[in-house]
Amino acid sequence: MDWILDKKKPICPQLCEQICVRIAKGEFEPNQKLLSVRDVALTAGVNPNTVQRSFEDLERMGIVYSIRGSGWYVSEDITFAKDTLERMLQEKTTAYFADMNLLGMQNDEIKNYVKEWEQ
């Protein structure tokens, strides 16, 4: 998975969100080792200090824990990561509906449009 980073927004919280998403999707299981700071920095093309801060923020939120000299691991309780994914899905959907409304579509029309688009 590539990292999707919005250039207008601070990088650190975006990395936190995306790591949450990957945990919520099951890409990393509880107590599994996460990517290293360097791996994230290289694949996302971002500063290692920023990645470090993201992991520290995630640790404060209880989503990951660190083992000295080994790296970062997914916590037992991943509720917060799942909530983050849910919030992002809601945000994306809200934004999509708002855009479609601007293009002249009512909510019912949008739902039908999506169904037809699937086929």
Added chain:
Amino acid sequence: MSTLLHCENLSKRYANVLALNNVNLDLESGKIVGLLGPNGSGKTTFIKILNGLLTPTYGKVTIDGNEPGVETKKIVAYLPDNSYLNTWMRVEQIVDYFKDFYEDFRPELAYEMLERLGISPKMKLKTLSKGNKEKVCLILVMSRNARLYVLDEPIAGVDPAARDYVISTIINNYNPDATVLISTHLISDIEQVLDDVIFIKDGNIVLHQTVDEIRAEHQKSVDELFREVFKW
């Protein structure tokens, strides 16, 4: 983290032009810092003072406690804005030359990077394209195990794929004891790897913040803010 670079009331005057005006700046180790400003804003003057190529008119600068000189040259790896290498030399001869010159030079790293970028060590510098010449210069500088890397426009002349390689080299080479100072106006390519951003305008530092502070405060990328601050 400790202060690596310290500037106090640093000013440089060329006849009637004030190229740097009372610059006060501290940079810590372990940071990647962007020095951003339009042409003629004082970026290169500042960088040349750090490397002892120019002396300040007023004020002073210290790197790890020493003023620019023999001691600082041991720990500062400098990529100038134009090449100073002898073009009749082969790439491998220049690698040897650097090995003789700098105690902290790591030839194996230089050869590894040359290979990755497809540059043969047997080639003479004058037969290389402008972009490949720039890559060689950058490889030589990044192959040193320095405390301060000063890169004056490292990505201006290289293609986008090599630009990505340069950026990953900077990330890969990241070391909590070393600081990288990059002057550029290709901001959008590089802003994601920067900790701090310094905007310099007419010899004055007009902004010194982290990338995330800028984005949080202005809801825009550093590149967009730059275009706004330096609008004609």
